[in-house]
Amino acid sequence: MPGMLGDNAASPIDMAQLPPGAAALIARLQQKVQAQAREIAWAHAKLEKVNFELARLKRWKFGAKTEVMTAQQRALFQEALAEDEASLKAQLAELQRELPEAPKTPKAPPRRPRREKLPEHLERVECWRRPKIDPPVRV
The missing domain is CATH 1.20.5 (Single alpha-helices involved in coiled-coils or other helix-helix interfaces)
Structure with a gap:
């Protein structure tokens, strides 16, 4: 054009x-x-x-399954795969070098729970079952 x-x-x-x-x-x-x-x-x-x-x-x-690869074919494929992987890794490394470095921001401190512990003077009651509540009486 x-x-x-x-x-x-x-x-x-x-x-x-x-x-x-x-x-x-x-x-x-x-x-x-x-x-x-x-x-x-x-x-x-x-x-x-x-x-x-x-x-x-x-x-x-x-x-x-009748079209099985020979050892020589497998070796050639693995070589090509290794070449491609090395090439892609080099490209990624080059692209990462070209990227501007972003300033690292400090990590925020872990959040603390909002509730505080119950005071020690309170009696602790541990129950395994939920207490039954009587149904309301209709008059």
Whole structure:
């Protein structure tokens, strides 16, 4: 589509007529958009790969039992799984490093019960059964 961000086609703005700061800003923003487009394309490819491997694993697990994996196939699958897991862990670590650190708020002290203990001078009566209450008498 012509005129979209990140499009390398000629734009209606003449970059030579812009002040140098604005031209530099536009160039940086275009580079950022292109980098983000590459990241999105990579993420989509990675997602497709993981979905494909998931589908294959489901076929192996829930498919016909005559289609048993050989030890070599299992080893290849485990290697691919280990690679993917390592890649995802590295991505998560990189994304966590990029996140701004939030200030840690101190933990609130535990809540205390609102009721206080009964005074010691009161007699304590422990009963196992609930006392019967006579029904009201109708007059």
